[in-house]
Amino acid sequence: MFSSSVYNCNVIDLPKIHNRSGNITPIHGELDIPFDIKRVYYLYDIPGGESRGGHAHYRLYQLLVAASGSFDVILDDGRMRKTVSLNRPNVGLLITPGIWRDLVNFSSGAVLLVLASELYNADDYIRDYETFLSLIAKQNYSG
Known part of the structure; x- marks a missing residue:
């Protein structure tokens, strides 16, 4: 089902044309x-102290970009966690399927741009963390 680890989620330097x-x-x-x-969608006007994300996907790939401001992404593959800070509009974080993500520490005025590999599909979401861990455990048990 999932072959991803937090180490498959990498920061990608995007092209920057200076003028x-x-x-x-x-x-x-x-x-x-x-x-x-x-x-393509974006999140903005996120109140101080709020978090976003809190889910994983079965099939969806995403690239997260701090179009403005900054925020942290906590990645979790059910075994390991990794936190990535995004604060430059020419840098994106690739998130692969099977990775739980929590988005926290949004700066005032932050804008999060998301590029997705699929159209919205509610069935692709894993919204409960215990269910996510159960799916990972079953996968690890069955090999």
């Missing part, structure tokens, strides 16, 4: 990131 009048970062699916982009 006197401002920078631009173009992102091309299957060129700059390892999947075709089928959905």
Whole structure:
């Protein structure tokens, strides 16, 4: 089911084209990131102290980018945890399927841009952490 570990979730340096009048970062699916982009959304106006995420996906790949401000991503594969801080708009975090993610410590005015490999599908979400751990344990037991 899941072959991912937190070590499969890597920070990707994205292209940055510098111009006197401002920078631009173009992102091309299957060129700059390892999947075709089928959905784009962003989170903003997140109240201080709030967290987002709190789920995993069966099939979905995502690239998270701090388009503005900063936040931390806590990655969890059921065995290990890793925290990645995002604070530059030309750097993204690739999250593979089977990884639990919690998004915390949003700065004031933070904007989180998400590029996804699939259209929204509620059935692709694992929203309960105990269920997630149970799925990982069954996978590890069955080999």
